[in-house]
Amino acid sequence: MTPLPTRNSKLTLRRADFRSVPEMLDYAAQGETGVTFYSVRGEILSALSWRQIRERAHVTARRLIGAGFARGERILITADTWPGFFDAFFGAQYAGLLPVPVSVPVGIGGKDAYLEQLKRQLAASGAVAAVGIEDLAGFLADAAAEFPAVRLHGGVSVLEALPEKPVDLRPLGPADLCYIQFSSGSTRHPHGVQITQAALMANLAGMTGPAGLEVVPGDRAVSWLPLYHDMGLIGFTMAPLSTQISLDYLTPRDFARRPTQWLNLISRNRGTIAYSPSFGYDLAARRAANQPDDLDLSSWRHAGIGGDMIRPDVLDRFSAAYEKAGFSAKAFIPSYGMAEVCLAITFSPHGVGVRTDTIDRVALAEGHRAQPALDAQDERRARSFVLCGKVLPGPRLEVRDEEGKALGDREIGRIFVAGPSIMPGYYGEPEATREVLSADGWLDTGDLGYTLKGEIVVTGRAKDLIIVNGRNIWPQDIEWAIESRKVVKNGDSVAFSVDAGEGERVVVAVLARVSGEEGRKTLASDVALAVREAIAVDCEVVLVPPSMGLPTTSSGKLSRARAKANYLAGLYAPKTAAA
């Protein structure tokens, strides 16, 4: 098998000027480009042109319609990166059904937690069918047992077993929803973001246009991002489809095993666009010693970063490690977005790489102002944040204070966005919707930040902000301080605050990968010392056994809110027997 071609021979590249997903697939299907799936060893597992994806989707649609599924009904799909997901997802688009992509189980012994999650997602979406890879048929059956509304469940083979009937297709149209996206951070109470066709198309136009990634003939996307996440599905299925370019996939699991395989694909196929959260660049940088001599990343013109707080130190390490392979740090594109706006809000400008603004920690903490640092080298006083670029032409953005007043440059407040790609709300949850979306269409992103000459700088999540004696402290500052002093590794500490009557008290939960009382005591005092030195604040250190782990959201980010809830529930209290 050979990978699909990068260019269409005759078809003119159109940038997302379509009204719906079926319309854009109809157009892309006139060319030769498409999607190639790779194994962990870099072998081609399958290659489907957009034309084949459309043909297969039509067959699936006729089966779904023939089986009596009604327009607007929901179909839950475990979103592995494989052709079956495309069959089910695009089949639903042509059958007038709404796909609900969900994650796949990870880790040993994770069955019970995964089943609970599936049940919550079935309840929240009211799905009438649940399909996935054959391996998960048993889990889907277990989860669906409590839901009589689920009329069909199992591997994708249960779809293939349905008779294909000579029925008319009923594609979702411009006024319809497209799918339901479970947003990250929603493990316990999942909120399904309603992705409408119109909002999606509006965002894709911005994302692929001149203010976004400016997709051109010759572009080729390479991705390992999970398809149950908005950055994976919208950024790396919908956006390439909306511009008829080819796309090469590695599964998230295989990326975790062989991060450099992602880079190999870019090198081999002359990939130009690939994204990852900072941690993906971190993983790849750690394996840089294994890069082959002929690795050539010079084709990679947009190396996007999004999905978590952007860490300039990690990106510096990555670009230094792969410079000899032709990677240019100028290719980095810090970006800001979320599922509630169908993904993108800002892109940093092309060809300049990561730019940071170094501000004074004291002014940041006391005055809600992002004042330039006097001495950028003084770690105690200076703190660098990444500039994420200007807002796309569609959406509008405001940073507001607590009273809702719009703030000026360098004033820190909550980030609000409005515009044509904002979600209509969370599926079936008017109250949760009202909490974040105002009647006049402004979305409270829940993020804090400031503007600088029209660009946005995100400083953290509002709900995670710690305020001690009137001083604002970003929990990631505490966590990074502990990591950078090599007390514990990345992701092993989580900082939050608890109400201490007259103010807040800082608590740091760390995974205790040590045994023995002596080792535990040393670890706790090392953590407290690191925090005191870097942030100048006292904290309580709680040691969490690795078997319990630190809580994460569905997309694998640390959940500070859940760590705090666990702490308050007494889960992190020291065992009296060991004391």
Place this chain on the structure above:
Amino acid sequence: MRTAHELTVENDGIADTMILTRSVSRAEVVREICAHLEPYQVGEKPITGETVIAKDLTIDSLAIMDMVMELEDRFDVSIPMSVIAEIHTVDQLADTIGDLRARA
């Protein structure tokens, strides 16, 4: 069965691990698992077949996944994610690898 040569990946350290293409005994699999888990042993309590990997040891979920991947490479098997989700003990992990190898 595929040969070790065909499975070599040009650029990854993990692939340097010798891949076993001959038959392996269950004891060998258990030994390999225990070697991976040893650094996470709690006190003097020995690691046995009944050891619950995620509970009785100080290993975290990421390190567990690393170990599973290395075992998959070492024994040339691929453990389906639904099966992984139901594994708790060293014995269960060893049996799973043994079963998959027998079927290969």
